[in-house]
Amino acid sequence: MLTAPGFLTNHELDRFLGGGDTGQRQRQRLRHDHLLPMPAELGKVRRFNIALFPRFALAGLVRDLARIPDATDVMAAVTARALGSAAFAEVSAAVRESARALNVWSFDALVEGVVERAADALQEWDEVVSSVERALTERLGISFISELGVIERVVNDICRVSLASGRVEFVPCGRVAAATEEGNTVVLERVNVLSKEMGYVMPLETTLDKDELELTTWFAQMSAPEPEGVVAERQVSNFEPLPYERSRPRRRRWRGASTMTRVPADA
Amino acid sequence: MFEDLGEGPHYADPATDVVFGDIFEAPFLRDVYVRDSTALMGGGTLRANLALRLGKWMGEQLPEEDIGLYSPALTPKPGARFALAQATFLPADETPRAILISDSCLTATALVQGRTKRSVGGRLLFAPLSVVEPEQWDMLVRSEDFARFPLPVDERLPECSVAELGSCFMVDARDVKEHVHNRIVSLSAPLAEELEMHWSAYAARLGPRAYGRNTLKLASLLSGGGKPGDDEQDLADAVADVLDLARFIEAQDLEDVSAAEEDVRLSGGDAAQLTPPLVENIIEHLRELSDQAAAAADCLSARA
Numbered sequence: 001m002l003t004a005p006g007f008l009t010n011h012e013l014d015r016f017l018g019g020g021d022t023g024q025r026q027r028q029r030l031r032h033d034h035l036l037p038m039p040a041e042l043g044k045v046r047r048f049n050i051a052l053f054p055r056f057a058l059a060g061l062v063r064d065l066a067r068i069p070d071a072t073d074v075m076a077a078v079t080a081r082a083l084g085s086a087a088f089a090e091v092s093a094a095v096r097e098s099a100r101a102l103n104v105w106s107f108d109a110l111v112e113g114v115v116e117r118a119a120d121a122l123q124e125w126d127e128v129v130s131s132v133e134r135a136l137t138e139r140l141g142i143s144f145i146s147e148l149g150v151i152e153r154v155v156n157d158i159c160r161v162s163l164a165s166g167r168v169e170f171v172p173c174g175r176v177a178a179a180t181e182e183g184n185t186v187v188l189e190r191v192n193v194l195s196k197e198m199g200y201v202m203p204l205e206t207t208l209d210k211d212e213l214e215l216t217t218w219f220a221q222m223s224a225p226e227p228e229g230v231v232a233e234r235q236v237s238n239f240e241p242l243p244y245e246r247s248r249p250r251r252r253r254w255r256g257a258s259t260m261t262r263v264p265a266d267a
Numbered sequence: 268m269f270e271d272l273g274e275g276p277h278y279a280d281p282a283t284d285v286v287f288g289d290i291f292e293a294p295f296l297r298d299v300y301v302r303d304s305t306a307l308m309g310g311g312t313l314r315a316n317l318a319l320r321l322g323k324w325m326g327e328q329l330p331e332e333d334i335g336l337y338s339p340a341l342t343p344k345p346g347a348r349f350a351l352a353q354a355t356f357l358p359a360d361e362t363p364r365a366i367l368i369s370d371s372c373l374t375a376t377a378l379v380q381g382r383t384k385r386s387v388g389g390r391l392l393f394a395p396l397s398v399v400e401p402e403q404w405d406m407l408v409r410s411e412d413f414a415r416f417p418l419p420v421d422e423r424l425p426e427c428s429v430a431e432l433g434s435c436f437m438v439d440a441r442d443v444k445e446h447v448h449n450r451i452v453s454l455s456a457p458l459a460e461e462l463e464m465h466w467s468a469y470a471a472r473l474g475p476r477a478y479g480r481n482t483l484k485l486a487s488l489l490s491g492g493g494k495p496g497d498d499e500q501d502l503a504d505a506v507a508d509v510l511d512l513a514r515f516i517e518a519q520d521l522e523d524v525s526a527a528e529e530d531v532r533l534s535g536g537d538a539a540q541l542t543p544p545l546v547e548n549i550i551e552h553l554r555e556l557s558d559q560a561a562a563a564a565d566c567l568s569a570r571a
Contacts, residue, residue: 219325237433239412244494246483249270250504252475254511256456257518260287260370260463263381265529 004187004202006129010051034072035060037079062193090121164220178203281450288454296363297354298395309341365393377440390437413469505563
């Protein structure tokens, strides 16, 4: 298991939509426009009100989704089916328990708690989500691509993520749902709707410990192909031509002698 | 710089024996060089079945084949001689090409060509080939950068190929012997001579290329600096002509002497019969050298 979580909550969506009240209002507007599907409402857990969305609901944040005929209906239908799966029932129970252990909202900690409590069900749920995403790609042309990466640093609310492919991605912190600590392994989730692409940084859903994770990411980076392909290096020469040339070529009268081509007889 | 090269053909198909100037094409011909990060490495070949497992552990789909696994972190084994080094990267679809710079005599010995009671061994020197833009190739022909030898066009080579003498690397003779069939072309005698002159200039600042440039500098100085005048060029060329003949005596007459001596020592040749014409040649050329040198000295002296 080395992917982005197959679910996210209203808290992450609100963050992606501007955070605070603005984000909440935006989410409600998208719900009203049917761009976001109906979530699984878990209700209040401690002081957190939680609604669960499948990962592919991220497509609804790209407003162009409405331009694809039947897209909102299809999204609603596949979401309802996915949320009705047995795996999701177990996952949502684990989410509730995990959230109960939180003092402050942290998607990383929530996911970690779910992995601890329901790793098998989570894997099954991820497979459901991945299969729906493949179907959405086929039916609506929406693509979902996950890429492993490491947070390098955050400067001026821009998160620099070094990806396993060797590329570097700059993501505004408003689209980062993972802890922004330097060296944190994350997943960049790219959602493409009608050629408009949005990238969201999610925590990694994994059973590996920190060192194993770092090792896995390192190997992924080491074996990734060069994004630009290999370009032949320019030969550096220290040669400085004379500022003048011969006015006419000189031909040697004595030619045809060589010290490098004669092969002496065998001793 | 190719005034003396003539019309060609400048290349030939490789002969049976490997000689100076043969051009090879093979994936392993990398211009390996060291930096201060270079370190000896341990490790070895990991069998295909284990490579698959390693790939799984790494989260990578490794091909099901034996792979080399080496690292400075593993204990280096003296017999293996693996070291971490640097090399120029080429585009993935380009196979490295390299030209043999070791002389034909050394090559014959290392590869046991026409030799007996020896075994293949030692290392041979190669210069990697690069491909440059046409303008740069023209510039190299005009300006004579000793570290870079532009190769005349041939259908068997990419256009605007350059032998990078400044990036030479050594290859184990055993592997050259194994890859004799990887030769794509040999140089004609005039082109091999051009390469030899270039190499001498690069490696030792000697020979026609080197003194050609230095006599041009002499002409410039005689002209008071800057672009040399025609008369000054004639004066400097007279010096270069003397050196041409001196080089001819060294590279032709004395090489002939060497061949005859080997004939006498190793093959029962008759010294009494072989020596007189050689000595005659040397005397004739020495006298001419003397005359030419005196004439050049007189001209220079008159000018001074």
